[in-house]
Amino acid sequence: MDTSSSPPEYQANFEIPVDLFVSKKHHGLTTAGGGLSFTDASGNFVFRVDDSRSDKSTLPRHKRTLLNASGTPLITIYRNQNGSWQGFRGHDSEEKDLIFRVERTLNTFRRTEFEVFLVGENWEDSKSDFKMKGCPFQRSCTIYKGNSIVAQTSLMYKLGIQKMFVPRCRFRLTLFPGFVDHALVVALIVIFFDGRKFWI
Helix, strand or coil, X not given: CCXXXXXXXXXXXXXXXXXXXEEECCCCCEECCXXXXXXXXCCCEEEEEEEEECCCCCCXXXXXXXXXXXXXXXXXXXXXXXXXXXXXXXXXXXXXXXEEEEEEEEECCCCEEEEEEECCCCCCCCCCCEXXXXXXXXXXXXXXXXXXXXXXXXXXXXXXXXXXXXXXXXXXXXXXXXXXXXXXXXHHHHHHCCCCEECC
């Protein structure tokens, strides 16, 4: 899936895992999604997420837009009232620009699972292409494609005399070799943590 006309260099084929760091711009008990930023190991912005309400529908659908470092919209995510999500190419919500849909299949305090369906040229998406499993409270999410792990999130630790957690409003996203559409992965991570609180 091509979500940008000029993909950044980090989307090239790579043989080692790549880490992005997820954080909220503002501290406090705020809803996940809006204000999220994704930076590289040097602190450079790679992606950010804008949060808003849809203005193209009479239904109060929640909209989030994934932007690259230069502010270009890559994927627009809509949360529907039936508890599913849809992702559209760029800043649009036309059916022709639909690229994936996501359904939550399990939602408990300790475990949350999703199935992801990519929309092909023939609009058939009966078989899930990806699965997401994890625990939002622990900032734990693993994205699978078949039996392979595409990406994984985890809390971070401060090393020293006493091992300590980095605040929960910041955690790591590891992208594994073999799947280069990082924008799609980041969009799925935004959906996984949608509606969750980010604690300090």
